[in-house]
Amino acid sequence: MTRATEAAAFFGIIGTLYIALLFQWLPITFSTTFQEFTLPVLPWWALVTFGAYSLGNIGYHVMTFRDCPEAYDELQVQISQAQSDLRSKGISI
Structure with missing residues (x-):
């Protein structure tokens, strides 16, 4: 099963x-506070x-x-x- 299928099954059940x-529809009795305000x-x-x-998570x-x-050094070489x-083609920078 793929991750998408697992996620869809999980959220479908929930x-x-x-x-x-x-x-x-389930015969579970909760307090009226939970049933009316929390749920x-x-x-x-x-x-x-x-x-x-x-x-x-993104901020961390x-x-x-x-x-x-290494990437910085490679980029500097590519820029030069x-x-x-x-410059060899006659374009001034």
């Missing part, structure tokens, strides 16, 4: 379970939590971004080669 709990906002809570995790990886000195090639 979504079906959520809808069954929301419309009280309807659960998807928004999950979305906000996922967004906060994503922003934190930007903060710990590794420098590549391009400049010398352009």
Whole structure:
């Protein structure tokens, strides 16, 4: 099974379970506070939590971004080669 299929199956099961709990199709008794106030906002809570995790993850990886000195040196060599090639063709830089 591919990762997309696994993710679709997971979210399909979670979504079906959520809808069954929301419309009280399952014979599980919860407190009315949970049924009326907590369960309807659960998807928004999950979305906000996922967004906060994503922003934190991106921020951490930007903060710990590794420098590549080899790539810098290679780029400097390529720039000097391009400049010398352009000068040999009569283009002033």
